[in-house]
Amino acid sequence: MLAAFVFLVAFNLRPAITAVGPLLPQIGADVGIDEGAQGLLGSLPLLAFAAVSPFVHRISRRLGFEGAILATMLLLAAGTIIRAYTGFTGLWLGTIVVGAAIGIGNVLVPTLVKRDYSQHISRTTGILSAFMTASAALGSAVAVPMSDALGWRGALAFWAAPALVVALVWIPRIRAAASAAPPKPAAHPTVSVWRQPTAWLVTAFMGLQSTTFYFCVTWLPTIEMQRGVSEHQTGLNLFVYQIAGMIAALSIPRLMRHGTSQVAAAVTASTPMVIGLLGLIFAPSLGFLWGVVAGSGTGACLAVALSLISLRGRSSAETTQLSGMAQSIGYVMAAVGPVLAGLLAQATGGWTASLGAILVIALVQLGTAVFAGRPRRDAREHAPG
Template sequence: MVLAAFNLRLAIADVPPLLDRIQLDFGLSAALAGVLTGLPVLCFGAFALATPRLTRGRSPELLLVGCLAVVGVGAAVRAGPSLAFLFGGTALLSAAIAIANVVLPGIVKRRFPARLGLVTGLYVMALQVGAAVGAGTAVPIADGADLAWQGALASAAVPAFAAAVFLLVLVGTDRRPVDTENPKIRRIWRDPLAWQVTAFLGLQSLLYQSQLTWIPVILQAGEFTATAAGVLLAIFHLLAVPSSVLIPVLMARRNDQRSAVAVMSGLSASGLLGLLLAPRLAFGWVVILAVAQGGLLGSALTLIVLRSRHSGDATRLSTMAQGVGYLIAACGPALVGVIHQLTGGWELPLLSLVTLVVPMLLTGLRAGRPGYVGNVTGALKEDTLSSG
């Protein structure tokens, strides 16, 4: 699980540090470069919605193996000699990651029912570490090994193929499909609780993607050099790891998850307000934002698992939450950029992100109440959630 999750962000996070070189080689405009960096999030949403057709009657573990193999193929393809290879490979690996994103919560629900919080925390941690490794090693691989940006991007295929082989050996020929789902779960698109989980994940992802895209630019507009801003972004990824592990563990030990959502949302608002009102203390605010975003990502993915009775339910809720949620998130960086372009400063964009914390908090508080999708009025049983 951890090794698989590590590869689901590694091949995405290695592009931004190399983007200036890619632009130079292909003559990419800023707009087309933005499409390249935004393509994975769009694919996360679009292909997540198609996942139920792939999972029906199939082993989710073997599907995950296939996804990792496709990630490896896509990583290699994007290093090809033309824009078609670059965008095609990126879309291919992003589609595979989207499907893997959806099936992972169901696998956790089925394989680790007594350790939901811990295992969810570990795979969220692996997502963060993979992103940090991808961002931090792309330039050294390109320069140190004299592989250029093409070699650095292609190198992400190696751990993806290794993870696919390891997982295939581990699960063998297990072809069990997902567990029998609650019949009411088929009406998930009309379930208020499912929409609350979806809205919370979508708004959390929007804030996260917006911060990853624009915080380095905001820092450089102040007193930070490009190198210092890049280092601080890597620190952002790493400092998100502890809270991404701890929060899911704590949430799974309680019937009610609203307190965790409230605390992490408060930290997020504090960090954004700090950047707005006291930009000279940017390092401290970025630390707070990292802790908040790690905890919020862990919260969103944990709620998918905890609000589902069966692994089949978790897969369907994951499809809806991540499909719609990532499509919402894809709009964030572009909207922040438009507001900045219209105003010429970063005050209103930051204030807009602070404002979005409010609906994120409200939907998170609703999603954090005891209940299951398909049975909104039902209470969660204490023993079901006393895992860690």
């Protein structure tokens, strides 16, 4: 049961971010920032992910995996409150703190899966991804209704509460880890992941799928509102988008169970985003349908990306380093997407050009999936789990 608490951690790694998208028009009007700055606000957590990820393995060595997770939840709660209630500067500073906290959790979760569920990595990662996607959907769906009752600041601050709850229930796991036997040394000598071609392919896939996901959660509500959809309906649509992702995240591990190759899973997961973006460009009246299709792709891709990190790492230490690398560079790539999309929309007066640019990224991701899904050359030395 203590091992299963990692699912509660995963639940907290998305709603503090996805709640922002539906509220961007309110935030922009209240604080006085244009679409380009709103895009930067949406991307700032990703830049924080990128900045903190390479150092998480050092944090975990100092605090232990369990201690680092506790610190993550407390930091997330603090950043959420700062972002909501400390003025214009606090909005930006708190967003950075929120991003840093979630970045630490993002890196540690695949490592915990590798350590605690080594025989069921793909299935466990699918469940974790479903928890993350479900919480992301919840954050999007309740953002506007909560802002009606509490204002946008209260709607954002609410997400400090579940983080504090998880921090509280995590304490018994820290005590259990303190009384457990020390871990055995890694069976494989660790070669720097920065020198491994497989690590770069996993990183590319992680970054490309993150770019498409964060574009959608940041800007789909705004795109729909400009096409005449009500603010409340856009929040509901984004909720359905993420529920489709949750279902896909639970389904995609079926393609990853056998053998060491995940090509079929990576390609299958990447295809719906291409279809969804094509639909949004050429048949925008069916926007709800294309959002569901795209959502299924982003949910499945998250499960595949996190599984690849856990499967390709040969030990817990190497998995932490690979996770840090993939999420550092990957989220730098992802951070550029919403900002450029906002600036491109501002320059062109519409969203067609931005959707076309993200479509190109989705096509590159589809090609990358073929190579990232292939087993590493030394796969014979270890089983994928």
